[in-house]
Amino acid sequence: MQQKKTAVCFDGVARHFGEVHAVDNVSFEIGDGEFFSMLGPSGSGKTTCLRLIAGFEQPDAGHIAVHGVNVDGVPPYERDVNTVFQDYALFPHMTVSENVEYGLMIRKVAPGERRRQSREMLALVKLEALGDRKPNQLSGGQRQRVALARALINRPGVLLLDEPLGALDLKLREQMQEELKSLQRQVGITFVYVTHDQNEALAMSDRLAVFNHGRIEQIGAPADIYEHPATAFVAGFVGVSNICEGGLAQRLSGNPQPFAIRPEKITMTAANEPVPDGWFSVAGRVRAVTYHGATTRYAVALDGGGELAVMRQNNSGGRPAAAAGETVRLTWPRNLNQLLGGPA
């Protein structure tokens, strides 16, 4: 067990609030220097796990270790962990510089040295000129960077980020995603990132964990999770997927076990086109066509019952490949089926 290489280790951790099991027997490890995301819908337990690492909650069962050190009963101010909060939590009565220097001030670092480091940090997050402003004079994006600087200046072993980009508009969010990713590579600190936005998680993480009802359904690299979802929940939550169960599964694949197939993996052809060897095939009628700019989605009602969603890139002009009501044939390679088990 290479404890030194593990940044965070959860071992059978549980946390309940009354009847609700916010975190239910969760075990996993986060590697040193990783960008690790915890993804899931609201109430899935991801934020509670983050707070358990930070020390704002104590586990009801199990153990948590940060860089090999067990942190049971250790309050947040004695952990080598810093947090970027969802609403930034900047101290309103202090200037930006004073906010950033707070951690150093508490540790009794000399004022001159504090100043130097905070200027360095503000430059790193590209806010050099704003040291003397108060938080209420900053925009959302700027506040977010101050929160980041305030946490990073303490050189924590692990940096926790609680949905930090939620309040920003789309363009700014995408820009910040890139910046955060490159910042993490630059400073080399382990980032633990909580989000409900699966696009964000897929784009930024080295590895991610998908949470549902207090448990982890799947953990792995983004491509693995997207291409090979282990459960119906993961298939449906991460990206869009067709989920075929029971009778439909039996009809399509000859096997009653549920499976998932991504809409973009399905080929839609005219009804009389030949089917390649080893590919599944089913006929149907286009029920609805939705235009999404780069792609077009088709809802196809299958002969014999059930429906599948198909997505195609709009490579040539904006005309849809098939109109509503048309008869089409759907085919896809056998090996792209993802067989689904129950929750992990």
Next chain:
Amino acid sequence: MRSKSRGAGGKAGLPLKLAAAAGVMFLHVPLFFIVLYAFSTDDKSFVFPLPGLTIKWFAVAWEREDIRAALSLSLQVATISTLLAMALGTLAAAAVWRSRFFGREAISLLLILPIALPGIITGISLRSAFNLAGIPFSFWTIVIGHATFCIVVVYNNVLARFRRSSPALIEASMDLGANGFQTFRYVVLPGIATALLAGGMLAFALSFDEVIVTTFTAGQQTTLPIWMLSELVRPRQRPVTNVVAVFVIAVTFIPILMAFYLTRDTHEVAGSGK
């Protein structure tokens, strides 16, 4: 076309304006007359119109030993009661804000009781309690009485401010390495400072003016309101009483104005929940 700076009803009709103005004047004109009478040359009665104007009564009032003693006592009592109320009120507000616990509503009710029940009930209760416990009436019994009903004033103000702040700030401070005490000093206290101060000012004004509970909890001591009460019942020098009244108006106006000023930018204006 409605002016943005007006209330929802737009411009008011004349009868409403007159009624409102009359009401407000009803509130303030009597105080104006007191100030006027402080300058009257007549020292026997409340004759109107005033026979003449003079400022000599101010000097006379200042010379009076009993007035100076009463004033000094009132100031001391008010100061200490306010400090006690500020400490206890903040503790209670912090407790009620932080957690949901059994009896939370009961605590709020308990805190408001000393000010909600008629003063005479509070006064008699405290008096019999002191009697039973064998505590002689003194400066400290007065202070205990005052602090008891001043707590709620501070509590209301500080709780309102807590409610508008974010618990994440405390977590952020601890996350950055500050323990509970450091967090209180650097983050919590600056956040509630103006509300605490405003509550303190109101408590001061309340204590400085209180007469009913004081009558029951004082021994031989005379605070300024007690002095005034005895003058009202058995007047010695009427104009001097007027001068003292003017002085009291000034002394209580100032803390109120300051409390209002300190919280005017916020939604919770200090004192509106008396």
Next chain:
Amino acid sequence: MSAAAARGPLVHRISSALYLHPRLFLLLLLAPPLIWLGIIYLGSLFALLLQSFFYIDDFSGNIIREFSMATYGQLLTIANADVFIRTATMAAAVTIAAALIAFPIAYYMVRHASMRMKALLYLAVMLPLWSSYLVRVYAWKLILAKEGIVPWFAQQLHLTWLLDAALSIPVIGGPSLSTSYIGSFLVFLYIWLPFMILPIVAALERVPASLTEASADLGATPRETFRKVILPLAFPGVVAGSIFTFSLTLGDYIIPGIIGNSRPFIGQAVYQLQGTAGNIPLAAAFTVVPVVIMAIYLLVARRYGAFDAL
């Protein structure tokens, strides 16, 4: 193994202990104010209530500490019942008058005043509220005195006959304004008025402008809108204010002592009984009555939504 929590200076350790045991922390926070209020205040209230079940021995004048309803029985004598009726009637009159005067002020403040004017009016209502009670009572002694301001104004306006007529009304009149019920009524009204204004303001503020607009949109005249939409919504504020005016009048003993005739109100009766008469049980019994009245009043007020308007 949590070595971390055992390290560090004492302050740190205390802080950690408190952090990890939030219930203990809560207890420590609450203990001082609770002890103060719970023991000192509640305890003495209870002691007072207890006393009302004792009684005074007629011969020795001592308080007999035995449970008895004799003292409560004394409350039912004509002389004492009179006190209750007198006080309650005055409280009711003051409450109604206060509501009538306060409402236009509150209405103007909320619905017609500009931001600046509203802040000024707010201040104008709060300053008297918090400034000295005694001084304000004293001001009225000046104003109502026989040779004072009101009679002089009456003279100038040739309305002395009106003043005399008012003073000669039986029961509420008297030799002069400052020794009559009319005088006490005016002073009570003056002193408690801000307590009525503020809750009405709060209640009116909770009426969104969109409601009056919707009412107008559906065809109601301004008067109808007022009667059918605004007034019912503002009523809880009036009830909330009435709690204050009613209860404060019930318990007050200073104002009727300074301005009014010599027939006692509840507050004065209690004061006299516990003072020179030394009849604590009866005094206690007397105080229980307004408390019971107010408890009933509060229950009724609660049904009218007054607690939401406070």
